[in-house]
Amino acid sequence: xxxxxxxxxxxxxxxxxxxxxxxxxxxxxxxxxxxxxxxxxxxxxxxxxxxxxxxxxxxxxxxxxxxxxxxxxxxxxxxxxxxxxxxxxxxxxxxxxxxxxxxxxxxxxxxxxxxxxxxxxxxxxxxxxxxxxxxxxxxxxxxxxxxxxxxxxxxxxxxxxxxxxxxxxxxxxxxxxxxxxxxxxxxxxxxxxxxxxxxxxxxxxxxxxxxxxxxxxxxxxxxxxxxxxxxxxxxxxxxxxxxxxxxxxxxxxxxxxxxxxxxxxxxxxxxxxxxxxxxxxxxxxxxxxxxxxxxxxxxxxxxxxxxxxxxxxxxxxxxxxxxxxxxxxxxxxxxxxxxx
Numbered sequence: 024x025x026x027x028x029x030x031x032x033x034x035x036x037x038x039x040x041x042x043x044x045x046x047x048x049x050x051x052x053x054x055x056x057x058x059x060x061x062x063x064x065x066x067x068x069x070x071x072x073x074x075x076x077x078x079x080x081x082x083x084x085x086x087x088x089x090x091x092x093x094x095x096x097x098x099x100x101x102x103x104x105x106x107x108x109x110x111x112x113x114x115x116x117x118x119x120x121x122x123x124x125x126x127x128x129x130x131x132x133x134x135x136x137x138x139x140x141x142x143x144x145x146x147x148x149x150x151x152x153x154x155x156x157x158x159x160x161x162x163x164x165x166x167x168x169x170x171x172x173x174x175x176x177x178x179x180x181x182x183x184x185x186x187x188x189x190x191x192x193x194x195x196x197x198x199x200x201x202x203x204x205x206x207x208x209x210x211x212x213x214x215x216x217x218x219x220x221x222x223x224x225x226x227x228x229x230x231x232x233x234x235x236x237x238x239x240x241x242x243x244x245x246x247x248x249x250x251x252x253x254x255x256x257x258x259x260x261x262x263x264x265x266x267x268x269x270x271x272x273x274x275x276x277x278x279x280x281x282x283x284x285x286x287x288x289x290x291x292x293x294x295x296x297x298x299x300x301x302x303x304x305x306x307x308x309x310x311x312x313x314x315x316x317x318x319x320x321x322x323x324x325x326x327x328x329x330x331x332x333x334x335x336x337x338x339x340x341x342x343x344x345x346x347x348x349x350x351x352x353x354x355x356x357x358x359x360x361x362x363x
Contacts, residue, residue, distance in 0.1 A: 032176040033077035039183025041080045047118035048296040051336045058090040061183035063338040064299030068306025068328040071341045077174040079103030083113045102171040111162035155187040155212030165189035175200025181309045184210040194228040206231040214238035227261040236269045264318035284363035287322045296336035303332030
């Protein structure tokens, strides 16, 4: 009799986008056709705290799957990474200028200004549209059949920015299994007054909702400009905690369970490449929340991951942190917390 294979349940489930990055940082060498996407940055940060996750994403037929080899060697589960027949562009370009101002258009111009040869793989590139449909699936939108059954036995999950339909479907899919903690980062495309009536249903099953101040103020346009008021209002829809990242690098944390407010400052670091920093925050946050079930402690871990990710370039840089460095930085940052 042949024994059945027993498969290990992942520590967490991460759902998001995998992309081929073409990055021109202001303070680091160009990074061309490397692994990127919000899922890669969140996964690497989660792994840097010792976690192994099941990854769920949809990639195009021309996506270089060999770029995922390192994640697989770290124990990540790639059963949820699906190659789809529908054509869609997995390329992503950004150039950073003074003050890390971002430029997403006209890559030929930016390569020429820096006297760099233009990569032929970028010919014909157009930035991804920022419009969110309430009814139409995109090629990269999540489908219920994308989620491996084994992943639903995990206890925690995070959903990166994808699109409105994916975010509408995923909470119910994940909560149908053993998932007890679900964090979700907002998509800019639906943080808009047009989607005001949809937000309650979108986040009612979410444990922690994460967004930027720009997104929050856009959604509440004409209703409120007070970030604490916004966070408390959204927490009233169901999330146990709401986090708002501000332009100065700090993060506002509203804890609905304790009715406490905290300002978690940025950890001071030399930023070489800002790409993926918020996604790294999310990976660190999930790792911290999984260990302590405390949003404040999780936010501290997220801030350290955010800083580490920005000190290098590419998602794997998060894994190159010296042993004990993150823990030492945690102690420093904990002393800088502000109760609001």
